[in-house]
Amino acid sequence: xxxxxxxxxxxxxxxxxxxxxxxxxxxxxxxxxxxxxxxxxxxxxxxxxxxxxxxxxxxxxxxxxxxxxxxxxxxxxxxxxxxxxxxxxxxxxxxxxxxxxxxxxx
Numbered sequence: 001x002x003x004x005x006x007x008x009x010x011x012x013x014x015x016x017x018x019x020x021x022x023x024x025x026x027x028x029x030x031x032x033x034x035x036x037x038x039x040x041x042x043x044x045x046x047x048x049x050x051x052x053x054x055x056x057x058x059x060x061x062x063x064x065x066x067x068x069x070x071x072x073x074x075x076x077x078x079x080x081x082x083x084x085x086x087x088x089x090x091x092x093x094x095x096x097x098x099x100x101x102x103x104x105x106x
């Protein structure tokens with residue numbers, strides 16, 4: 001009986017996690033869509049303070065992504081994707097963006 005655990009190989013540990021971009025026809029200029037960074041070494045850190053309710057909602061979203069959609073991501077990845085979505089919306093829609101409208105409500 002072998003008591004050593006089965007561990008993933010180097011190919012599995014260092015696999016690419018992002019899908020290859022789809023080719024875009026030359027005649028159509030597609031807007032560049034921002035994406036949150038995935039499993040990479042991040043060189044910059046910020047600290048964000050959130051309420052207990054916001055942290056709980058973030059954790060519930062992470063668990064929902066895993067349970068309902070099969071996406072095992074950490075909270076940082078969810079936050080980076082959310083930032084990319086909001087900044088893309090701001091760049092595309094400007095004054096009509098969701099961020100501008102919500103910040104004006106406060």
